[in-house]
Amino acid sequence: MAHLDQLWGAIIDQFDVDLVSQTVVLIGRVTDGSDAVTHRLEFLEVSELRFRNSIPGPWDYAEITEAHLARSATGGISIELVLWSNDAGISVSAGSAIFDGSLLEVESSE
Incomplete structure (x- = not known):
């Protein structure tokens, strides 16, 4: 299962909104020393x-400093990305999301 924790410290290189297809694509890069993912x-x-x-x-x-995933009231997903501090962020509600090729699923708290 994909985990948004991997986005911690990611620099957003690309953020595309397609209103016609109702999609958003975020490309982020995490650097650790000389390695980048x-x-x-x-x-x-x-x-x-x-x-x-x-x-x-x-x-x-x-830079993404926090990423939170939750089930939305409509059965889809809600994602909150904090940029730098709680003073800036991006919120997205969608039917589904794919992270690095894997469908994101909200873990049950039960």
Whole structure:
């Protein structure tokens, strides 16, 4: 199962919104020393997309410092990405999401 924890510290290299197909694609890069790993997060059947920010810009880059996944009220998924601090973030509600080629599933708390 894919885990969003792998996005911790990722620099967002690409963030594409396709209104016609109702998809969002995020490409993020995590660097550890001289090694870099690129991750792809694709949201399908997007119903809501929100960017909130109270950090002055422009920024040199955007870094993901937290990633939270939950089941939405409609049975899809909700993902909250914190950028730098709680003062900036991206929220997406979608029917489903694919992370690095694997379908994201919300783990049951039972």
